[in-house]
Amino acid sequence: MPPKAKTAAAKGPPPPKAKAKSATQSCAERPKAAKIRRASSGEIVQEWREQALPGSVEKLDWSSLESFVYISGGSGGVILVRFAGGESSQLCCVKPQRTDAAAELFASFLAEALGVPTARLRVLPKTEEICRALKKAVPAIEEHANQLEIKILAGTHFFGILEFVNGPIMEGIDFVETLQRQSHDAVEQFWQALGKLIAFDCIINNYDRLPLIWDNEGNLKNVMIDGCSVSRELRVVGIDQAVRAITRKDGLDAYCARLRQLTRSVFSREGSQGLLEGPFKRINDAIHTSFMGRLSLDSVQVRIGICNAFQDFSRRLQSGELGSILTSCQSWVAETFHERPEGVGASQIELHNFKFLVESAVAAISEEIGRLAVPAGVLGAFSAAFPAGHLQRDELVLFLQLLEPTISEDMIGRIFTVLSDQVKAVPPHLPKDGESIDCEVLLQWMFS
DSSP states (O other): OHHHHHHHHHHSOOOOHHHHHHHHHHHHHHHHHHHHHHOOHHHHHHHHHHHOEEOOSSOOOGGGEEEEEEEOOTTSOEEEEEEOOSSSOEEEEEEEEOTTHHHHHHHHHHHHHHTOOBOOEEEEEOOHHHHHHHHHSEESSTTHHHHIIIIIITTOSEEEEEEOOOSOBSSHHHHHHHHHTSOHHHHHHHHHHHHHHHHHHHHHTOOSSOOSSSSSOOOGGGEEEEOOSTTSOOEEEEOSOOOOOOOSHHHHHHHHHHHHHHHHHHTSOOOHHHHHHTTTHHHHHHHHHHTTTSOOOOHHHHHHHHHHHHHHHHHHHHHTHHHHHHHHHHHHHHHHTTTOOTTSSOOHHHHHHHHHHHHHHHHHHHHHHHHHHSOHHHHHHHHHHOTTSEEEHHHHHHHHHHHOTTOOHHHHHHHHHHHHHHHOSSOSSOOOTTOEEEHHHHHHHHHO
């Protein structure tokens, strides 16, 4: 019987040890390959953020480009590229420039001139050097080699080189925890800076961020924080902004009417709850939904940011500085795309429309600020004293002399000149007898 048992055991032997060893080796090799295949773009970005520094969009050595990862997005996505450096590598983003190229570059130039925090953008023509470097770089995720060809290189004549913002987008627990690590003053500064960014969106009709005066849900992901440690200053950064021209007169008039209403609301003495239930309701709802109640809008600080920015834009308009900035933006964009194929960049008409939109938007805001600056009682008294709504030169002289008996004729002339240059209410020269000025314009100037 024992021999039979031994024979039976021999008929069903366990797997050969050699095969078991081979299987073990194969399994040991798979995790590394599987990890590469399964790693998400977000995981790669997080890893690179901890190991590298944001690179300058002005100084790029394409021969030192090491690797890239594709990040999907609404307009085709971008690739985050890593350049070899000295002690640490450097990062920036590369985005194909297509339909909105000129609108995005115009917005970038304007934001920089106005001191609005947005990611730096530099546009370069698609050259053999850049394409060769991108194709030679190693994709952090193997499948992204196809995305590079299809999403980034195909069908474009220009690349946008974007500043890499080393921080979270306005979404998820990472963003909330970043704010929670900051001091009370730093958080207030964050909300004020966000208000400034919102004000900028208003004058360029950039509706793809925070839904303030637009009938959409917005896109909070186009807000980022740069500076994730307590020791560094917290910087709000806008990404993916563009000027959205409104070419129909009725459409532009309706848009400016919304801006006037917003200006009245934010410059009013409305309390925090009134702001949340009024002009900021859509933004607060979007934040509450996105963060599932973990984050709420600081309406008071956002209002301060919007008001300060609106006043700054208004002063630049009245001094003529804004017009000069916009003219420069037109020139810079036209120069960047001067060798553009058909349908790329912007025509002179489109650039004019960008400029006209911004000027019209800021003019609407400025006019409303001026009206709000005049006490209602003073305006009523002037309306009763001067039913026609205008002061002739001799009437203005008499009025100014009553206010200040020692005022000189030369000073009166300078007052007329300032008013003429700022609001164009009268011809831009020393007014003569028979010329007049609007009472409301005069009061706005006096109380501004």
